[in-house]
Amino acid sequence: MTVIDDMEASTESIAAGNGVLGQRMLRKEDPALLTGEAVFTNDMKVPGALHLAVLRSPYAHAKILSVDVSGALAMPGVLHAYSGADLADSWAAPMPCAWPVTDDMKNPAHYPLAVSKATYVGDGVACVLATSDAAARDAIEAIDVEYEPLPAVIDLEDALSDNVVIHDELGTNASYTWPLVIEETEGDCQKAMDESAYVVKERYVQQRLIPMAMEPRAVVAMPQPFGGDMTLYSSTQVPHILKVMTALTLGIPEQQMRVVCPAVGGGFGSKLNVYAEELLCVQLAQTLKVPVRWNEERGENTQATIHGRAQIQDIELAADEQGKITGMRVRLIGDMGAYLQLVTPGVPLLGAFLYGGVYEIPKAFDFSCTSVFTTMTPTDAYRGAGRPEATYAIEHAMDALARKMDIDPLELRRRNFIPKEAFPYEAYTGLTYDSGDHDKAATVAENILGYADLRAKQAAQNTPDAKKRLGIGVSTYFEMCGLAPSRVLASLNYSAGGWESATVRVLPTSKIQVVTGTAPHGQGHETAWSMIAADKFGVDPADVDVLHSDTAIAPLGLDTYGSRSLPVGGVAIGMACDKVIEKARKIAAHQMEANEEDLEFAGGMFTVKGSPDKEMPLAAIAFEAFTAHDLPDDLEPNLEVQVTYDPPNFSWPFGTHMCVVEIDVETGETDVLEYVAVDDCGNKVNPLIVDGQVHGGVVQGLAQALYEEAAYDSDGNLQSSSLAEYLVPAASDVPSITTGESITPSPTNPLGVKGVGEAGTIGAAPCIMNAVVDALSGLGVQDIQMPASPLKVWTAIQEAQA
Amino acid sequence: MDVTVTINGQEHTYDVEPRTLLVHYIREHAGLTGTNIGCDTSSCGACSIHLEGEAVKSCTLLAAQADGLEVRTIEGMAAEDGTLHPMQQAFMENHGLQCGYCTPGMVMAATSLLDENANPTEEEVRIGLEGNLCRCTGYHNIVKSVLAAANA
Numbered sequence: 014m015t016v017i018d019d020m021e022a023s024t025e026s027i028a029a030g031n032g033v034l035g036q037r038m039l040r041k042e043d044p045a046l047l048t049g050e051a052v053f054t055n056d057m058k059v060p061g062a063l064h065l066a067v068l069r070s071p072y073a074h075a076k077i078l079s080v081d082v083s084g085a086l087a088m089p090g091v092l093h094a095y096s097g098a099d100l101a102d103s104w105a106a107p108m109p110c111a112w113p114v115t116d117d118m119k120n121p122a123h124y125p126l127a128v129s130k131a132t133y134v135g136d137g138v139a140c141v142l143a144t145s146d147a148a149a150r151d152a153i154e155a156i157d158v159e160y161e162p163l164p165a166v167i168d169l170e171d172a173l174s175d176n177v178v179i180h181d182e183l184g185t186n187a188s189y190t191w192p193l194v195i196e197e198t199e200g201d202c203q204k205a206m207d208e209s210a211y212v213v214k215e216r217y218v219q220q221r222l223i224p225m226a227m228e229p230r231a232v233v234a235m236p237q238p239f240g241g242d243m244t245l246y247s248s249t250q251v252p253h254i255l256k257v258m259t260a261l262t263l264g265i266p267e268q269q270m271r272v273v274c275p276a277v278g279g280g281f282g283s284k285l286n287v288y289a290e291e292l293l294c295v296q297l298a299q300t301l302k303v304p305v306r307w308n309e310e311r312g313e314n315t316q317a318t319i320h321g322r323a324q325i326q327d328i329e330l331a332a333d334e335q336g337k338i339t340g341m342r343v344r345l346i347g348d349m350g351a352y353l354q355l356v357t358p359g360v361p362l363l364g365a366f367l368y369g370g371v372y373e374i375p376k377a378f379d380f381s382c383t384s385v386f387t388t389m390t391p392t393d394a395y396r397g398a399g400r401p402e403a404t405y406a407i408e409h410a411m412d413a414l415a416r417k418m419d420i421d422p423l424e425l426r427r428r429n430f431i432p433k434e435a436f437p438y439e440a441y442t443g444l445t446y447d448s449g450d451h452d453k454a455a456t457v458a459e460n461i462l463g464y465a466d467l468r469a470k471q472a473a474q475n476t477p478d479a480k481k482r483l484g485i486g487v488s489t490y491f492e493m494c495g496l497a498p499s500r501v502l503a504s505l506n507y508s509a510g511g512w513e514s515a516t517v518r519v520l521p522t523s524k525i526q527v528v529t530g531t532a533p534h535g536q537g538h539e540t541a542w543s544m545i546a547a548d549k550f551g552v553d554p555a556d557v558d559v560l561h562s563d564t565a566i567a568p569l570g571l572d573t574y575g576s577r578s579l580p581v582g583g584v585a586i587g588m589a590c591d592k593v594i595e596k597a598r599k600i601a602a603h604q605m606e607a608n609e610e611d612l613e614f615a616g617g618m619f620t621v622k623g624s625p626d627k628e629m630p631l632a633a634i635a636f637e638a639f640t641a642h643d644l645p646d647d648l649e650p651n652l653e654v655q656v657t658y659d660p661p662n663f664s665w666p667f668g669t670h671m672c673v674v675e676i677d678v679e680t681g682e683t684d685v686l687e688y689v690a691v692d693d694c695g696n697k698v699n700p701l702i703v704d705g706q707v708h709g710g711v712v713q714g715l716a717q718a719l720y721e722e723a724a725y726d727s728d729g730n731l732q733s734s735s736l737a738e739y740l741v742p743a744a745s746d747v748p749s750i751t752t753g754e755s756i757t758p759s760p761t762n763p764l765g766v767k768g769v770g771e772a773g774t775i776g777a778a779p780c781i782m783n784a785v786v787d788a789l790s791g792l793g794v795q796d797i798q799m800p801a802s803p804l805k806v807w808t809a810i811q812e813a814q815a
Numbered sequence: 816m817d818v819t820v821t822i823n824g825q826e827h828t829y830d831v832e833p834r835t836l837l838v839h840y841i842r843e844h845a846g847l848t849g850t851n852i853g854c855d856t857s858s859c860g861a862c863s864i865h866l867e868g869e870a871v872k873s874c875t876l877l878a879a880q881a882d883g884l885e886v887r888t889i890e891g892m893a894a895e896d897g898t899l900h901p902m903q904q905a906f907m908e909n910h911g912l913q914c915g916y917c918t919p920g921m922v923m924a925a926t927s928l929l930d931e932n933a934n935p936t937e938e939e940v941r942i943g944l945e946g947n948l949c950r951c952t953g954y955h956n957i958v959k960s961v962l963a964a965a966n967a
């Protein structure tokens with residue numbers, strides 16, 4: 014475990030007007046969160062609210078023969094109880110899946126409560142409304158459900174065999190097959206496999222993970238006193254998407270729906286969804302004309318909130334004598350779980366374009382993903398969504414190739430790096446990587462870690478009888494984020510666009526409001542967006558107020574996921590500021606009787622070139638714009654501009670991670686001694702926040718590598734349904750993290766920024782697992798599947814030595 | 816049953832069900848929602864408070880067990896004029912929080928840790944906080960915050 018590094022990375026600032034950007038500004042969000050003043054959804058005091066509790070199936074797969082709610086209705090405090098059948102006519106449409114990846118994708122109708130069949134443990138089958146949460150939870154125990162249990166379907170290959178079909182109406186468990194074959198001439202991939210000097214063929218299992226945001230979900234649906242309007246408070250990442258989808262699913266006119274997110278305690282993709290409990294609360298509140306609320310217990314969260322990853326990856330990598338990649342074949346099986354949630358089927362597609370990593374890949378690429386239903390909790394986007402899986406596969410396979418060639422894994426990577434001069438680089442997929450400098454990122458990491466010295470130390474320490482073996486891990490990555498150009502999303506069959514909206518207004522007193530369509534839940538948007546506006550206007554960030562996460566205040570937006578908030582939403586804010594300044598310039602020119610072209614704007618002041626005595630502060634212009642007493646003839650009053658920005662490209666963050674692990678061969682325990690992350694996300698608005706995102710991301714990736722797994726038994730019971738069983742690492746389980754600096758601005762947007770929310774996670778799992786295998790390969794261990802628990806590591810050592 | 820608890824210097828008495836957990840007493844009866852609930856197995860520490868000056872997970876106790884005792888919650892940490900407690904200040908200055916949900920519990924556990932060991936090593940901080948889970952920060956800046964508070 015290394016000592017916390019107090020040396021801060023240098024704050025290379027964005028070349029910008031007023032010097033705010035690039036500063037390690039402390040967060041505006043913190044005082045309320047640190048003092049308990051912040052209000053999370055479950056903190057809301059709502060007089061008269063009824064509490065919803067949901068009875069969940071204890072069977073992974075069972076026919077529902079009958080539901081008797083009379084016992085619940087007899088319990089104290091209970092006002093209503095419903096079976097799935099009771100509410101079957103309440104829904105205007107099934108719950109939404111917004112990503113029908115193929116025209117023939119199979120998608121079973123999914124309703125907030127199951128009616129005839131439960132298809133995973135945790136599937137809602139009935140519900141109760143009572144005067145307190147405790148009364149409601151007590152009462153669901155009194156509901157009598159008669160089930161006819163059916164066989165669980167847990168294994169993905171077994172699911173594909175259709176021995177047991179989960180959704181009878183589909184006739185199969187396969188949801189879709191999505192191929193991506195990129196060849197100059199048909200058969201190029203096979204030719205590479207047949208003719209290349211080296212081929213490695215590997216199978217990796219991306220275990221199921223539970224996102225486990227610290228705040229479980231919570232919902233309050235509040236009918237408004239007059240006119241039939243409905244306000245939905247929810248712990249969600251996606252208030253705007255939720256508003257549209259709630260309106261569609263419940264048949265409520267969209268203009269009558271308002272969605273508000275109070276403080277949201279983390280998401281990581283798990284709150285990028287439209288959930289049964291949100292729809293139940295709104296529907297019942299609407300019908301009964303009383304507020305209805307629900308809060309999720311952790312044991313429910315592990316089963317009723319989406320899971321992540323859950324793929325089997327078969328990868329074949331071909332390379333020439335020097336290790337230059339000549340072709341790649343990837344076959345995926347994706348575990349959709351029991352139903353398709355909001356973007357479930359799209360997750361493997363987000364990875365499909367990243368199997369080439371940071372390397373020059375020829376057009377000899379053959380990818381196909383088949384996704385399958387199982388009787389487990391639905392999967393969906395979890396931090397990185399597809400990209401960690403792809404990165405793991407290529408990076409872990411690169412290490413396998415390096416071992417086969419008996420060369421250093423970092424050297425093998427360098428032989429394949431896309432050179433810095435090649436950017437912007439049109440990849441084998443047809444997508445254009447905006448900017449990159451992989452050698453720099455790798456060199457920075459290599460120098461911080463002292464890579465060469467460590468290799469020497471490793472060689473000395475890892476004698477055949479060593480009790481503790483050192484492993485050094487390297488991973489590099491490119492990731493596509495900032496979802497995304499709307500036309501590209503269209504080509505992938507995604508149902509929404511990828512734009513983001515910003516409104517910037519300068520109030521009469523010169524205070525600035527920034528209205529954003531992003532929906533933060535820990536990322537510090539109030540701080541970072543104020544910095545962008547403050548930099549543009551030359552004011553103190555304290556004078557900028559950021560409004561968000563309420564569809565009545567910020568009606569346009571596409572929310573926060575996929576590391577999109579800064580490269581799309583933040584860029585929109587900068588553009589809106591520029592347009593406000595242009596309007597202010599017209600007013601200033603008019604009032605100072607000067608030409609617009611002769612005006613300069615800096616530090617919040619317009620000055621006239623060559624006339625140092627003539628100046629007009631933004632504050633004065635804001636008041637003039639408000640009174641409208643003396644504006645240019647063709648100019649509307651007020652300083653307010655709304656911008657919707659549709660990015661022309663994804664943003665492509667990249668980086669190199671390196672780590673050192675020590676494995677106790679007698680216990681199988683892995684200790685991560687050092688971790689170095691060099692994540693290049695272009696220009697940094699606030700390096701403090703960037704580092705924080707990297708730290709948290711790395712630990713989530715490390716957790717996949719070493720600790721976490723949503724394990725099911727053969728009957729479909731989740732074996733890790735609490736935080737006592739699911740091993741979210743604690744402070745004592747992880748090392749401190751050294752972040753190194755590499756800044757390669759994106760040429761795609763005027764701020765030169767890229768996303769960073771998922772980068773750490775994407776780089777970390779392969780880095781750790783490469784180190785684990787690196788430590789043990791000298792004992793004959795070929796590979797270990799994640800999580801590399803002490804038992805798995807110890808067993809692998811025993812088997813290799815046998 | 817009547818349960819009387821002094822919370823942040825103010826005496827509260829409520830008629831509660833005997834099964835009421837202390838965390839529910841604090842949140843639902845006293846209305847102090849700064850103390851959060853993150854699990855149902857006493858694993859996450861989001862509900863950590865001080866009971867008679869020591870950090871405890873308020874979901875592990877019945878309210879009745881705190882009858883007649885003194886409790887301090889996150890709302891009682893800053894000074895009356897709003898000046899943050901040195902631990903809160905250290906978390907702010909070191910970016911020791913992101914979503915903020917684990918933060919109240921983390922601050923309560925960390926202050927208790929320093930009461931027991933005024934100058935902990937990094938490893939002692941990590942072990943001392945192992946009962947409190949955070950999903951955002953990777954703990955790096957939380958540990959840094961606690962070490963900074965120790966040196967403040």
